[in-house]
Amino acid sequence: MTAAPRTASLERSTSESQISVSVDLDGSGSSQIETGVPFFDHMLTAFARHSLTDLTVNAVGDVHIDVHHTVEDTGILLGQTILEALGDKAGISRYGDALVPLDEALAQAVVDISGRPYLVHLGEPAGFEFHLIGGHFTGSMVRHFFEALTLNARLTVHLELRAGRDPHHIAEAEFKAFARAFREAKSLDPLVSGVPSTKGAL
Numbered sequence: 001m002t003a004a005p006r007t008a009s010l011e012r013s014t015s016e017s018q019i020s021v022s023v024d025l026d027g028s029g030s031s032q033i034e035t036g037v038p039f040f041d042h043m044l045t046a047f048a049r050h051s052l053t054d055l056t057v058n059a060v061g062d063v064h065i066d067v068h069h070t071v072e073d074t075g076i077l078l079g080q081t082i083l084e085a086l087g088d089k090a091g092i093s094r095y096g097d098a099l100v101p102l103d104e105a106l107a108q109a110v111v112d113i114s115g116r117p118y119l120v121h122l123g124e125p126a127g128f129e130f131h132l133i134g135g136h137f138t139g140s141m142v143r144h145f146f147e148a149l150t151l152n153a154r155l156t157v158h159l160e161l162r163a164g165r166d167p168h169h170i171a172e173a174e175f176k177a178f179a180r181a182f183r184e185a186k187s188l189d190p191l192v193s194g195v196p197s198t199k200g201a202l
Contacts, residue, residue, distance in 0.1 A: 003091075003188065004087065005026070006024070006025040006026050006085045006087060006186075007022070007023065007024045007025070008023055008081045008084035008085035009022040010077055010081045010084065011077075012076065012077045012080075014069075014073065016070075017059060017060065017061035017062070017073040017074075018059070018060050019057070019058065019059040019060075019070075019074055019077050020057070020058045020059075021055075021057050021074070021081045022081070023054065023082060023085050025053055025085050025186050026052075027052060027053055027054025027055075029052045029054070030048070031044065031045050031049065031054070031055045031056070032056045032057075032058075033048075033056075033057045035061070035071075036060065036070060037063060037070055037137055038134055038136065039133050039134035039137040039168075039171075040067065040070070040071055040141070042172075043145075043171065043172065043175045044057055044074075046172060046175050046179065047175055047179045048179075049179075050176050051183040052183050053179075053182075053183075053186075059073070061073065063136070067136050067138070067141065068141070071137075071141045071144060072144055072145070072148050073148075074145075074148075075145040075146070075148030075152070076152050078149055078153075079149040079151065079152025079155075080153070083152065083153045086153075088195065089113060089202045090192075090195050091189060092186060092187065092189065092192065093185055093189045093196070094197075094202070095110075095111070095112055095185055096110070096111045096183065097110040097184070098176075098177050098179075098180030098181040098183075098184070099177065100173055100177040100180055102173040102176065104165050104166065104169060105163060105169035105172070105173040106163040106164065106173060107123075107159070107161050107162065107164075107170075107173035107174045108158075108159070108160050109158070109174070109177035109178040109181040110159075111155055111184075112185065113154075113155055113186065113202060114154070114156040115154050115201070115202040116154065116156055117150050117153075117155060117156070118157070119150040119151075119156075119157050119158075119159070120159070120160075121159045121160075122159075122160045122161070123160045123161030124142070124143075124164075125161075125164070125170075129143075131167040133167050134168075139167055139171065142170075142171050142174055142175075146174075146178070155182075159174055159178060161174060
């Protein structure tokens with residue numbers, strides 16, 4: 001019997017942004033990303049590729065004021081879309097972890113598709129949150145994005161930077177580590193029958 005497609009498409013519109021997101025959790029990592037924030041596009045493309053999630057994101061926001069609203073609202077909607085695509089979560093591995101280097105940077109992510117949103121985010125160097133990456137994306141947006149995604153996808157995520165100096169490398173290592181851990185957690189495990197929880201639901 002063929003498993004039901006794990007896909008979803010949602011839209012979100014506010015006075016600050018208009019966003020549409022589509023995901024296929026069983027894809028090949030292809031992506032079409034346009035947020036108006038080039039470095040953020042780069043990070044979302046990396047997430048798609050390394051999580052093997054087909055991802056389409058179209059966002060128009062008030063980036064002439066700040067990238068904050070576009071990044072946060074995209075994180076909110078991506079989380080909601082992932083949650084819908086996961087369905088009842090039957091047969092998933094549920095847990096995933098990854099340790100990913102990018103030159104001098106090293107990030108670790110652990111993901112539990114738990115139904116209980118919680119983010120622990122550690123290790124970024126002092127001042128990283130103020131650094132402009134690509135002239136637009138501040139380092140603080142990394143945590144802000146993962147807070148929005150984690151809450152709305154109802155994931156437990158531990159994300160820790162183990163080493164890093166270059167802000168671009170730091171952010172990218174964190175996104176890639178999350179992607180690889182999520183790839184493992186969302187994967188279908190043939191040894192799992194039903195929902196992998198003693199509660200019977202996630």
